[in-house]
Amino acid sequence: MDLLRSLPIGLYLEQPITWLHRLDPRVKLGWLLSFLLAPILASAMWKLSLVGILVIISILAGIPWRALKQQMGWLLLFGGAIFIVGIFAPDSINVTHQLRSPPDAGMEIAQPYQYVLFKLDTGALQFKITRKSIDNAIYASSLIFTSVYSTTVYLLTTSPEEVATGLDDLMAPLRRYNVPVTEIALTxxxxxxxxxxxxxxxxxxxxxxxxxxxxxxxxxxxxxxxxxxxxxxxxxxxxxxxxxxxxxxxxxxxxxxxxxxxxxxHQLKLRKLDFLAMAVLAIFWTARFIVGGQII
Structure with missing residues (x-):
């Protein structure tokens, strides 16, 4: 058992230096908060898209697989188990099949809204998969993956000194209200x-x-x-x-x-790559509000 390798929490990947390492810590913190907040009230497709975006960012950044394989293995196994449990869990909604509108004489009967997608009733065992249970399973599993994996990537590509300096700069306005910003950053x-x-x-x-x-x-x-x-x-x-x-x-x-x-x-300085990352972040949130909203 090697906890220092299997749990890369708090560890900084010094080599190789990727383009994620070169990003300003404040910009990376904005992306981290975006991945943590974007799943709230989002559609199922958007939640799955966040997982794909995180994986693509890791591949494009060239983060060595040795730094992520142990964490990824347990994370995928845990997320998959939560998804399987979630789709069979009760959704606390009792919906019966009914027509959208009463059929008229001589008109073709409309197809009912299929809320229950799968049902197994053998007497002793009863399983039911509904649209709501699938949405809950996707939300729980994707939320765990995005929150843990995005934080892991952030800590692997950002040194503790950069994290503290970025937070100290972002929280600087709180000094007017006698908030010990420097002490918080040091802690x-x-x-x-x-x-x-x-x-x-x-x-x-x-x-x-x-x-x-x-x-x-x-x-x-x-x-x-x-x-x-x-x-x-x-x-x-x-x-x-x-x-x-x-x-x-x-x-x-x-x-x-x-x-x-x-x-x-650490000397904080925004470069061309940082401005490009902020522009992509603006596009990210625009897409979130336009196409990523939850359908009610």
Whole structure:
């Protein structure tokens, strides 16, 4: 089990440098928020289109498959399982088949609106697939894929320093209302840098447990829970020690507050590629409101 490779959360892909790396972090943050907000009240085809757009962006950017295969495998498996469960789940709508208008004498009877697409009733088992259940399944599975995958691509192509600098610049107007913008950006940077340390501690503790060859069947459920509780306490203790060491190192170097020791981690500058990405983003939202709306 290698958590540092299977969970690329908080990890930055330094090589190769793709065109996504060269984009301004503020522009990439706008695209990330767009992928998170665009599925709201959107049609099923638009939700599926978002999945395709994300995959196409990853292919065009040339992100190595080694950085995404582990994450993609579990994500596709989880999303597929949610879709299968969702199409058979009750939609809480009781609709009977009825004609759109009462037939007149001598006129051809109109076809009823087919709301239930598939129904299986064997007595003990009852399954029903409706239009609403398919829409709910597409919404749940596509939402999980777009939210997790877009965030993963964003973190892989944006360093923690760039993320913090971009947020600090975007939240600059909040300083008028005494919002500690710089402290928030610093906390976010330290948090993103601390995630790999957390994964490393979890990985080391789990490996130390398995190398001892514990017979879990003989221990039973109660004793096994005690073992993992002890491991959790040790994990918390190690993480607090790591955090204290980082705090001491910052104090020794004279870092008291980010306002008095401001560090310019990244120079923000919009280039031609950034303006092109913003133009495409405007087209994206125009298409969302024109053709991507949910049909009521």
């Amino acid at each position: 976010l940077t330290l948090s993103l840098r601390f995630i790999p340390l957390v994964l490393e501690e979890i990985q080391n503790l789990v490996r130390s447990v398995y190398t001892r060859g514990i017979d879990w069947q003989k221990l039973g459920l109660k004793n096994s829970a005690k073992v993992w509780l002890t491991v959790s306490e040790k994990l918390l203790e190690n993480l607090l020690n790591r955090a204290e060491q980082i705090a001491i190192a910052m104090q020794v170097r004279g870092f008291t507050t980010p306002n008095t020791h401001k560090v310019d981690w």
